[in-house]
Amino acid sequence: xxxxxxxxxxxxxxxxxxxxxxxxxxxxxxxQDTTEQVHGRVDGGFxxxxxxxxxxxxxxxxxxxxxxxxxxxxxxxxxNWATRLGDNRFDFERNGMMHLRYNRIYSEKLTAEYxxxxxxxxxxxxxxxFNIGGGPRYxxxxxxxxxxxxxPLLMYELDVESFNGKTENALRLNTYVSLDRSWDxxxxxxxxxxxxxxxxxxDIRAMFNTRLSAPIRPNxxxxxxxxxxxxxxxxxxxVPQFTLYSTTGLSWKF
Numbered sequence: 001x002x003x004x005x006x007x008x009x010x011x012x013x014x015x016x017x018x019x020x021x022x023x024x025x026x027x028x029x030x031x032q033d034t035t036e037q038v039h040g041r042v043d044g045g046f047x048x049x050x051x052x053x054x055x056x057x058x059x060x061x062x063x064x065x066x067x068x069x070x071x072x073x074x075x076x077x078x079x080n081w082a083t084r085l086g087d088n089r090f091d092f093e094r095n096g097m098m099h100l101r102y103n104r105i106y107s108e109k110l111t112a113e114y115x116x117x118x119x120x121x122x123x124x125x126x127x128x129x130f131n132i133g134g135g136p137r138y139x140x141x142x143x144x145x146x147x148x149x150x151x152p153l154l155m156y157e158l159d160v161e162s163f164n165g166k167t168e169n170a171l172r173l174n175t176y177v178s179l180d181r182s183w184d185x186x187x188x189x190x191x192x193x194x195x196x197x198x199x200x201x202x203d204i205r206a207m208f209n210t211r212l213s214a215p216i217r218p219n220x221x222x223x224x225x226x227x228x229x230x231x232x233x234x235x236x237x238x239v240p241q242f243t244l245y246s247t248t249g250l251s252w253k254f
Contacts, residue, residue, distance in 0.1 A: 040064035043078075043223055045249025057082040059247045072103040080247070095121035103137070111137040113151070124243070125235035127162035131155050133174055147180045155195070161235040171198045172205075185215035206230040219253045 040063045047057040061078035076099040101115040114134035120126060133155030141148035155174035160167050178191040190210040197203035208228045213221045226246040234241060 038064050038066045039254060041251050041253050043249055043251045045223075045247050047248075054085040055082065056085055057247075059249060070105040072105065074101040074103070075099070076101075080245070094123060095119070095126075108142065109139045111139075113137050113153070115153075122162055123239075125161055125163040125239050126159065127165075128160040130158045131174075135174075145181060145183050149178045149180075151176050151178070159235070163235050163239075166235075170200075170203070172196065173198070185218070185221070187213040187221075189213075202232060204230070204232045213251060216250075221251045221253075222248070223251045224248050 041061075043059075043061040045057070045059045047055065049055060057080075059078075059080045061076065063074065063076040065075075066073045077097065079096040081094050097117065097119045099115065099117045101113060104112045106112065112134070113136075115132070117129075117131040119129040119131070121129075133153050135151065135153035138150045139147060140150050151174075153174040153176075155172045156169070157172055158167070158169045172195045174193065174195050176191055176193040178189070181188045188211070191208075193205070193207040195205040195207075207230070209225070210227075211223060211225045213223050215221050224246070225248075227244070229243045231239075231241055
């Protein structure tokens with residue numbers, strides 16, 4: 001039943017996506033887990049409030065992990081939607097993402113990882129974005145309760161803009177540094193991405209995501225997420241270079 005509930009919840013998320021994947025938030029202890037059972041988390045949040053006009057905000061995500069020997073498989077789907085109800089209705093957020101990742105563990109320090117991803121973000125004028133890439137994952141720091149990873153990956157990107165239907169493709173460096181800090185049942189994960197475009201290095205994307213998980217019950221946690229994005233050349237002339245959002249919700253571990 002737990003797996004079925006997670007799959008059904010994922011189906012509700014596929015109409016929208018995020019601009020960044022905080023993969024460390026879902027890795028849990030997969031690289032040390034010797035079982036071959038599927039496990040993961042379901043996150044969700046809801047907000048309704050305001051004064052003159054009501055603000056409705058929904059967000060959700062589901063992720064699943066399975067390890068088979070030195071092979072680890074990840075699947076993620078997420079969505080965010082926010083609108084102000086009333087005469088001046090406007091979608092502040094309407095985005096979604098599906099992400100698949102495969103890791104091959106060679107040692108405690110070195111892992112090879114490959115990923116493919118679909119995104120959509122209509123307020124940011126991204127109708128569809130397809131990413132595929134891979135590279136090494138290096139464990140720079142590994143100590144009780146803390147880990148630091150460095151991932152210098154390469155990524156091919158195909159964009160379809162909703163602003164004018166224009167299609168672009170690019171090869172980008174997809175380097176990210178991630179920090180995972182845990183104590184008792186608390187967990188703090190932070191990841192910073194740097195994505196310059198080859199042949200046009202002034203075309204830069206930089207992203208920062210941080211997530212704090214506080215326990216409520218053994219399988220239920222309160223989750224606070226903050227994210228900052230920068231895009232030197234966003235799609236559409238009315239899209240800002242900097243965007244910022246935060247969410248608060250619940251996470252259920254299965």
